[in-house]
Amino acid sequence: MSRRAAASILVLTVVVATAIGACSTAPLDVGSSDTSPTSVPLPDGPRTARLPSADPIPVSPTPTPQLPVTVTTADNRRVTITDVSRIVALDRYGTYGTAVFALGLGRNLVGRDIATKFPAAASIPVVTTGGTDANAEAIIALRPTVVLTDASLPSANVLTGQLTAAGIPVVTGSAGRTVAGTDAQLRAVATALGIPAAGDALVARTDSQIAAARAMVPRDADRPRIAFVYARGTGLLILGGPGSGADSLIDTVGGQDAGTAAGLTDAFTSLTSEGLIKSRPDVLLMMTDGLASVGGVDGLEKIPGVSETPAGRDRRIIDMDDGELLSFGARTGDVAVALARTLFGRP
Template sequence: MTFLARIAKASIAATAICALVACSGPEVATADQDFGPRTAEISDPDPEPIAASPEPSLPVTVRSFDGVDVTITDTSRIVAADQYGTLTTTVYALGLGDNLVGRDTSASFPAVADVTDVTPTGHSLSAEGILALDPTVVLTDTSIGPRAVQDQLRAAGIAVVYFDPTRSLDGVADQIEAVAAALGVPEQGDRLAERTTSEIAAARALAPTDGEPLKIAFLYMRGPAIKMLAGPGSGADALIEALGATDAGTASGVSEQFVAITSEALIAAAPDVILMMTGGLESIGGISGLEQVPGIAQTPAGRSERVVDMADGVVLSFGPNTGKVLDALARAVYDPAQ
């Protein structure tokens, strides 16, 4: 079933439920209401396991994203590492959190705080550090590396499975099902994908359907040296579209996933709302530092300080918490009572 078909099915179900109970979404703001800076937070950052310690059906052979057929015989010691924390989140949501022995830095939710971080310097893997964990399977993708480390792990006899590194709304359910298949719990994968799709559909329904859509710009910043405006294919554009808004970067003519911020680009984008990672906003000195970026003050969002930030390892992870992420963003963007 395609993602759009899943969403359509979930939306019908959500509509039927809302006909029976009082569904509460955010009150849509009027033009004269003042929002100011906000942090979007999900109520519980820990993914909810779809099952309690399911028994994997092993062995299983899957086609790794790099084209190699990999046989998994043991999932008792799992290392999950990608740039976004998606794989660790998915393993936990499948009910196999107790099997995790290694995770990446972006997987920072409380339930895995005691699991060894295999990328403590950022996004670089250490073969020695991972081998010391004696993993039975490593879940990864090309967003993290170096590739020589993953090859070394495979050469050491460890089952290394690559997944699609693309993070998008369309790929959420497929990614969940792919991870579940590799871990021998396909039934749990189907259930988790269905639940996540339903949560996404419910969150999308929070966006207003009348009036001119807001223009939201996603800015990626890391200190004074890295300041980027997102465009098509960044992942942020899918979130913004799901919020019933227009991606300001794409609408202004940006043709790449990320481009360096210039005052001209920001003024042309003219966002009503600026969306950022919390760590990125903090790295430039918060709202006061953002206001010093050339062009920000000339945008509607800059003039009103309508800035929404969300935790770095959450906002673009596109995993089982995606519905919760969209729900929190919708409330931060639209609800004047927040």
């Protein structure tokens, strides 16, 4: 399966209040020079990582946009935004729609992608037909004053051209999704919408949450191997590797990406029993709907190779809502805290 096909599948999915439980492993004997890592006891059995709020929590309930603003887009265009009263946000992961709500302008969102799926956005029209293809006519019919999008969508250049020809400002952001790129992404959205101060506040909150998640990781301990498995029934099973986005999140919560450690070079690779066994995951990380599509944990255990891994033997499976796990951006800190808590059994 190609990277494009695998990445396209991800849009069917999608990327806590700050709470910190700093901890450490048992202290070494006084005078000991042994600083080798110790194994971290991970909770056995399946667990679900949950955010404390189904909807993104705005950093400001009523930000006042300072317009007009002119920005340079990721595709090197200069775009001037004079009105943000009708925003359409589109990408594979729901990143922009989530950011609009978290910045406090959710009431201005008039069109969204299928991955922007939290309750507060449920009544907003979806304009990505089939999950990933954006319908230019449907977008234009919404009379947007600005469109936020990126190259993660198929035919993004064509869409931008059609909307620009219709006189609609289109702000194209970076299609990359990593924890490290979150701050720049949030600031870019806030700047384009004329609310840079809200962007700074959202970045500060997100960074604080990521720091809290990292503080939950036991010190001087082995990093558990975590395999991200994407599933849509037993006929579609994909193992994450370098550049999947999940690898960045796994690293943030103190794990090592099992696919990368096993030598994968592609972001997504069709799952085989041999590949899964070779990756030797201590934990399997999945999207909730994906886990359900294979029959839950019991069904997952029947997939060849799963029961032969440390994760399978101890039924150590963590799932998280499809619209949250890889959304990145405004909820990256929330997701990291929820995963760290669940991974290490923190209260």
